[in-house]
Amino acid sequence: MDTLNCIDCFVRSAEAGSFAEAARRLGLTPAAVGKNVASLEARLGVRLFQRSTRSLTLTEAGERFLLEAAGGLRSLQAAMANLASAQGQPAGVLKVSMGLAFGRYYILPLLEEFLQRYPAVQPDWHFDNRVVELIAEGFDAAIGGGFDLSPGVVARELAPAHRVLLASPAYLAQHGEPRSPAELSAHAGILIRSPQTGRVRPWMLRNREGQQAAIDLQARMILGDPEASCQAALMNLGITLVSMPHALPHLDSGTLRRVLPDWYVDTGIISIHFAAQKLLPQKTRVFVDFIVEQFRAQGLDKRFSAI
Structure with a gap:
């Protein structure tokens, strides 16, 4: 499991309120986003979302994890982007x-x-x-x-x-x-x-x-x-x-x-x-x-x- 991608799918889904919208923003399929979130839940041993046919809402554990994970995810993504810049130049x-x-x-x-x-x-x-x-x-x-x-x-x-x-x-x-x-x-x-x-x-x-x-x-x-x-x-x-x-x-x-x-x-x-x-x-x-x-x-x- 690519933990970073799974956390990214979780954060985007929480912000967007649906797997479909998160998938659009990430350039993935809704099924792939849902699978990544399910893998993250299995890894953590908790349910992060309450799912229904019409809504996607965070559980109490999901709200807590979002609060702690979102900022760290973006800092890590920024660090990786800066490290991957072309010969030290912005890229x-x-x-x-x-x-x-x-x-x-x-x-x-x-x-x-x-x-x-x-x-x-x-x-x-x-x-x-x-x-x-x-x-x-x-x-x-x-x-x-x-x-x-x-x-x-x-x-x-x-x-x-x-x-x-x-x-x-x-x-x-x-x-x-x-x-x-x-x-x-x-x-x-x-x-x-x-x-x-x-x-x-x-x-x-x-x-x-x-x-x-x-x-x-x-x-x-x-x-x-x-x-x-x-x-x-x-x-x-x-x-x-x-x-x-x-x-x-x-x-x-x-x-x-x-x-x-x-x-x-x-x-x-x-x-x-x-x-x-x-x-x-x-x-x-x-x-x-x-x-x-x-x-x-x-x-x-x-x-x-x-x-």
């Missing part, structure tokens, strides 16, 4: 989650230099506008903003997470330019549905003086993607609210303009998230340091600020 598959447009615009252009520095690292980058369970889903790092840290995860700040109102020059010429938040109620809104809740979140504007005001646009349409909302704004269909990373290409080209440029929405910080462990794999450590370095060097920390 291995680097699994990272990032937003679709954010990754294309700001992270993918850094790939060539990163690979020149660390040729033995193989990027496995996932472009998806969702919040991932970094540890449970086996990611080395995730880049994003506006969400809370999960247990066992830490973050390094990259830039402020600000959102701004945008419209095309043609729309503003035809319908007039709002001079205060109160005047937004007379304008068509291109609203964005939250991927987490499926609803439109009621954001609050603020200005440099700390004043706050609601965004009271008429709901002309509701879209599920900020890039689509920018495209609708380019079609002169109304005013939209998007994050600065989405807004910058359009502001730089002049195809869209900020509406109420003294006002913005503050949603926190854009950060790079990774597991909180002392023995972080070299591939993850150098990637985190590289991204922080590049954001500072390119001034993205300042360009993403709406102030």
